[in-house]
Amino acid sequence: MSIEILPTAKEPKRERGKQRVAALIDAGAELFAEKGYEATTMTEIAQRAGAAIGSLYQFFPSKEALAEALFNRYAERAAASFARVEELAPGRPARELADLLIDYKLALRTDRDATIALSSSVAGIVERRKPLGDALRGRIASILRAANRALSEDEAAAAAVIVSQVMKIVPALAATENERPLPLIGETRKLLALYIGEVLRT
Amino acid sequence: MSIEILPTAKEPKRERGKQRVAALIDAGAELFAEKGYEATTMTEIAQRAGAAIGSLYQFFPSKEALAEALFNRYAERAAASFARVEELAPGRPARELADLLIDYKLALRTDRDATIALSSSVAGIVERRKPLGDALRGRIASILRAANRALSEDEAAAAAVIVSQVMKIVPALAATENERPLPLIGETRKLLALYIGEVLRT
DNA sequence: TCGTTAATATGAGCGTCCCTCACAAATGTC
DNA sequence: GACATTTGTGAGGGACGCTCATATTAACGA
Numbered sequence: 001m002s003i004e005i006l007p008t009a010k011e012p013k014r015e016r017g018k019q020r021v022a023a024l025i026d027a028g029a030e031l032f033a034e035k036g037y038e039a040t041t042m043t044e045i046a047q048r049a050g051a052a053i054g055s056l057y058q059f060f061p062s063k064e065a066l067a068e069a070l071f072n073r074y075a076e077r078a079a080a081s082f083a084r085v086e087e088l089a090p091g092r093p094a095r096e097l098a099d100l101l102i103d104y105k106l107a108l109r110t111d112r113d114a115t116i117a118l119s120s121s122v123a124g125i126v127e128r129r130k131p132l133g134d135a136l137r138g139r140i141a142s143i144l145r146a147a148n149r150a151l152s153e154d155e156a157a158a159a160a161v162i163v164s165q166v167m168k169i170v171p172a173l174a175a176t177e178n179e180r181p182l183p184l185i186g187e188t189r190k191l192l193a194l195y196i197g198e199v200l201r202t
Numbered sequence: 203m204s205i206e207i208l209p210t211a212k213e214p215k216r217e218r219g220k221q222r223v224a225a226l227i228d229a230g231a232e233l234f235a236e237k238g239y240e241a242t243t244m245t246e247i248a249q250r251a252g253a254a255i256g257s258l259y260q261f262f263p264s265k266e267a268l269a270e271a272l273f274n275r276y277a278e279r280a281a282a283s284f285a286r287v288e289e290l291a292p293g294r295p296a297r298e299l300a301d302l303l304i305d306y307k308l309a310l311r312t313d314r315d316a317t318i319a320l321s322s323s324v325a326g327i328v329e330r331r332k333p334l335g336d337a338l339r340g341r342i343a344s345i346l347r348a349a350n351r352a353l354s355e356d357e358a359a360a361a362a363v364i365v366s367q368v369m370k371i372v373p374a375l376a377a378t379e380n381e382r383p384l385p386l387i388g389e390t391r392k393l394l395a396l397y398i399g400e401v402l403r404t
Numbered sequence: 405t406c407g408t409t410a411a412t413a414t415g416a417g418c419g420t421c422c423c424t425c426a427c428a429a430a431t432g433t434c
Numbered sequence: 435g436a437c438a439t440t441t442g443t444g445a446g447g448g449a450c451g452c453t454c455a456t457a458t459t460a461a462c463g464a
Binding site: 256260 | 410412413414
């Protein structure tokens with residue numbers, strides 16, 4: 001499998017350009033979240049941003065490039081948000097670690113809505129996601145090893161895969177019923193706490 | 203949200219028509235699995251099946267309809283497969299229940315490859331998936347209540363949601379590394395057994 | 405055997421999509 | 435103001451899903 005080079009967005013040089021780019025990304029985020037990636041047309045995005053179609057292509061050479069710019073914003077926010085988790089993690093018991101990780105996912109829920117529509121439709125995004133997921137799993141593994149020194153590297157890595165998979169349940173549940181404080185989220189906390197407890201006990 | 207009426211596939215009346223339909227669905231399954239739903243063109247599907255584009259549209263009035271026919275095959279096989287789980291479930295401890303459910307997902311892994319490409323791209327399929335998931339959760343809840351009479355209906359329903367979500371981890375892991383017997387699947391068995399054990403203990 | 409009817413087969417062409425391009429307008433710098 | 439650079443514009447090219455008028459094939463009674 002070869003690395004796919006994707007034409008990136010062209011940086012705006014002047015103030016007006018920066019506003020345009022921001023408006024275009026915002027319009028794309030709204031429409032992708034509303035109708036999905038494929039159902040959204042480039043003409044539509046340009047219209048909602050108050051720009052001509054050619055102006056959209058001036059900054060984003062393809063629909064994929066716009067999706068990637070959107071994804072980059074999400075990735076930056078996610079990385080910053082997890083840094084906060086790492087600050088709070090040391091010394092906490094399994095139950096609190098589980099809550100920290102669940103809350104991390106809950107906080108990103110809103111931003112995620114737009115990017116979630118991309119991950120399945122845009123080939124380039126799928127590949128961009130992988131290193132991000134790898135990094136997250138690595139950081140989770142570090143937290144686990146810090147909490148239980150007896151854990152081998154492989155054991156921590158395997159456990160981190162499971163933990164990250166359980167964390168993915170959160171946005172799936174939040175999407176199906178976003179009304180109350182969600183008893184199902186509580187049940188997911190229990191699930192994750194059980195597993196982390198088992199891992200730390202090993 | 204209104205119910206979306208989707209034009210269904212036209213049933214072939216003669217033997218040659220049935221062969222055509224089978225060849226077309228097979229071609230679609232192959233191509234969707236290879237390149238994804240959006241990247242696959244209707245012309246391509248017709249070509250691989252050895253048919254003209256008009257012949258394809260004779261039986262499937264739209265690309266979505268073809269996707270739905272594909273999905274139906276998967277749904278039928280899944281239902282039949284879970285009936286076998288229900289036969290074996292009564293009287294088993296948590297660990298064995300977990301293994302039964304994980305193995306159920308593993309068995310469907312191959313067929314799932316083609317349909318997984320659709321679920322995110324085809325709006326009609328997303329809606330068709332929902333009742334299927336509801337039915338699965340209901341049947342899991344029944345198994346749980348049979349194993350623990352003290353469980354209320356709501357408790358069993360909530361637990362079934364979590365169990366079905368954990369089961370979704372299986373194909374995700376099988377996709378990332380389909381080489382060895384997968385130690386991560388073993389870790390998922392442990393996770394599910396832990397949770398079901400907790401539920402049955404309540 | 406043949407004629408009739410329904411089923412199946414065909415591919416040029418329509419509308420819409422993503423995207424290109426030649427050129428016009430606006431902005432910053434001297 | 436002159437000039438270079440950035441930004442703005444929309445008609446049109448190529449490819450897609452899909453339609454339709456028409457041709458071919460299969461089934462069955464006379």
